Amino acid sequence: MDGSLVRRGEAAAAAAQAAYAAAAAVTSRLSSAAPHDLCVVCLQPCATKACACSFMHEQCAASYANSYGTPRCRVCSGEFDSEKLSKRPRDNDEDAAISERAHKRRREREAYEHGLNLEWARRVAPCAAQILFRHFQHIRNESHHVQPTFELSFDAIVLSLLHSGPEYLDDLSERLSDTMSGAEVDHHLRRLHLIGDALSSPERIGEECLSEFMRLFNAHFDRRLLAGGHIPVEAAPPVVNPVDSTPA
Ligand SMILES: [Zn+2]
Numbered sequence: 001m002d003g004s005l006v007r008r009g010e011a012a013a014a015a016a017q018a019a020y021a022a023a024a025a026v027t028s029r030l031s032s033a034a035p036h037d038l039c040v041v042c043l044q045p046c047a048t049k050a051c052a053c054s055f056m057h058e059q060c061a062a063s064y065a066n067s068y069g070t071p072r073c074r075v076c077s078g079e080f081d082s083e084k085l086s087k088r089p090r091d092n093d094e095d096a097a098i099s100e101r102a103h104k105r106r107r108e109r110e111a112y113e114h115g116l117n118l119e120w121a122r123r124v125a126p127c128a129a130q131i132l133f134r135h136f137q138h139i140r141n142e143s144h145h146v147q148p149t150f151e152l153s154f155d156a157i158v159l160s161l162l163h164s165g166p167e168y169l170d171d172l173s174e175r176l177s178d179t180m181s182g183a184e185v186d187h188h189l190r191r192l193h194l195i196g197d198a199l200s201s202p203e204r205i206g207e208e209c210l211s212e213f214m215r216l217f218n219a220h221f222d223r224r225l226l227a228g229g230h231i232p233v234e235a236a237p238p239v240v241n242p243v244d245s246t247p248a
C-alpha cells in the first residue's frame with residue numbers, strides 16, 4: 001500500500017467522522033436537550049428515527065403529527081415513516097396499569113357482591129329453615145316418619161325455594177316482610193334468583209355466604225326439630241316436594 005492510498009483512506013475516514021460529528025451535533029441541537037437515543041416527544045428510550053433529526057416512537061410521531069397537523073418534522077421537514085418506528089415502552093406499562101385497574105374493579109365488584117350475598121344469607125336462611133321445616137313436618141304428619149334423614153345442601157335449599165312452586169316464594173316474602181320493608185323483601189328475592197343462577201359457580205356466591213347460610217339454616221332447622229311436637233301446628237302450608245317438584 002503506498003502513501004497516497006493510506007492518506008486517501010485516512011482522509012475518507014476523517015471526512016466520514018466529521019460528517020458523523022456534524023450530524024450528531026445537528027441531531028442533538030435539533031432534538032433540544034434530549035439525548036439522541038431518547039424519543040423527542042416522550043423522552044423515553046427510543047431506537048427508531050422518525051426523520052433525519054429525531055428519534056420518535058410510533059405513537060409519539062402520531063401525536064406530534066396530530067398536534068402540528070402534518071406528519072412532517074418541523075425541524076428537518078422529513079416525513080415520518082411510522083411503519084419503521086418502535087412502540088412506546090410506556091404503553092406496555094399503561095396496558096399493565098389498565099389491566100391492573102380492571103382486575104381491581106373486578107375484585108371490588110366481587111367483594112361487593114359477596115357482601116350482599118352474605119347479608120342475604122343472614123336474612124333468608126332462618127326463613128328458609130322455617131319454610132322447609134314446615135314442609136318436612138307436614139310430610140311427617142302424613143307419613144309418620146319422624147324427620148328427614150338426609151342433610152339438605154345449599155343448592156337443594158335454594159332450588160327448592162325457587163322451583164317448588166310460587167308458594168315457597170310467597171311464604172318467603174311474607175316471612176321476610178315481618179322484619180323489613182317491601183323494597184328490601186324484593187331485593188332479597190331478586191338475590192335468591194341471582195344466587196340460583198350462580199349455583200354452578202360457587203365462587204360467585206362466596207364461601208362466607210355459603211357457610212353462613214348453612215350455619216343459620218341448620219341452627220333454625222334443628223332448633224325447631226328438637227322442639228318436636230311442641231311446635232304449634234300451623235295452617236297446613238301448600239306443600240310441594242322439593243325433589244321432584246310435584247305437589248305432595
Ligand atoms: Zn416517544
Ligand SMILES: [Zn+2]
Binds near residue numbers: 053073074075076078
Ligand atoms: Zn426531523
